[in-house]
Amino acid sequence: MDDAGFMRVALAEAAKAAASGEVPVGAVVVCGGKVFARGANRPIAASDPTAHAEIVALRRAARRRGNYRLPDCDLYVTVEPCAMCLGALVQTRIRRLVFGAPDPKAGAVSSTMRFPFERLNHRPEVLAGILAAESSALLRDFFRERRNS
Numbered sequence: 001m002d003d004a005g006f007m008r009v010a011l012a013e014a015a016k017a018a019a020s021g022e023v024p025v026g027a028v029v030v031c032g033g034k035v036f037a038r039g040a041n042r043p044i045a046a047s048d049p050t051a052h053a054e055i056v057a058l059r060r061a062a063r064r065r066g067n068y069r070l071p072d073c074d075l076y077v078t079v080e081p082c083a084m085c086l087g088a089l090v091q092t093r094i095r096r097l098v099f100g101a102p103d104p105k106a107g108a109v110s111s112t113m114r115f116p117f118e119r120l121n122h123r124p125e126v127l128a129g130i131l132a133a134e135s136s137a138l139l140r141d142f143f144r145e146r147r148n149s
Contacts (some may be wrong), residue, residue, distance in 0.1 A: 003098055006030050009038070010100075013053060014078045014138055017041040024078070024138045025080040029061040030044035031073040031093075051079060051101045054085040058092055069093050078135040080107030080128070087122065093130035096125040100135030 006028055013026025017040040029037040039057030042141050043049050062068040074096040075089055080103040089097060102110065109126060 001033070003076070003127065003130050006035070007073075007078070007098065007135075008098055010076045010078050011131065011134055011138065013038050013040040014135070016139065017053065018142050020045060024142045025053040025071055025076075027057040027077040029057050029073050029075055031061070031065075031070065034040050035089065036073060037064060038146055050084065052082065052085050053113075054081055055088055058088055058094075062092065071095055074098060076130075078131075079103050079139065080109050083108040093122050094124050096127065097101045098127045098130055100130055101132045101139065102128070110130060 003086050005139065010026040010028045013028065017026060018024035020042070022041040022044055025041040027039045028035055036062035037057050039053045039055070039060060041051070041053045042056060043051040054075060058073065058091040061070055061073065069092060071093040071096070073094055075096045078100045080099050080101065081089065081097070082103070086108050097109070109128065
């Protein structure tokens with residue numbers, strides 16, 4: 001599967017979040033060319049402000065591996081990660097971050113900050129804009145529906 005294919009899996013996770021009333025963000029950890037863990041946004045359901053899709057997927061991957069370090073894995077996420085999520089992926093030593101849509105209000109990769117920061121001990125490769133239009137549409141439709149209801 002290529003980057004777009006893995007991002008489609010993350011988009012399916014985002015759709016699950018939307019169906020549950022959560023902001024539609026989805027994430028997938030890929031190791032060895034296969035989906036290793038998935039996560040959908042769930043801070044409302046979990047009563048946990050850290051339950052962003054990226055954190056959910058990284059926690060699941062770490063538990064499955066029995067180690068929080070994931071240096072041979074990639075993280076796909078539908079929306080540009082926030083500062084908290086970037087901190088988590090640096091700690092996991094994720095090899096590559098691939099994201100879809102920019103987040104002009106909270107995105108810490110290029111929207112509100114410039115990542116990677118020179119002094120960090122780990123700087124993953126970053127690829128932005130994969131299926132950005134699809135990711136943006138999911139968010140736009142979710143918030144439009146919320147405003148109109």
